[in-house]
Amino acid sequence: MKLTYAKSKTPLKSLETKANKTGRNEPCLCGSGKKYKKCCLKNSES
DSSP: OOEEEOTTOOEEEOSOOOOOOOOTTSBOTTSSSSBGGGTTHHHHHO
16 A cells, blocks of 8 residues: 655555455355355356
């Protein structure tokens, strides 16, 4: 992640930030308790 500094030397987030993606092995966002790759990954790839 790149940081850009203003004149006040306060770090600001650059536009180059990582997209908020769900990892394949993280719990699914639908709340099923399954891993994302075993639950909703197939639906989101299409």
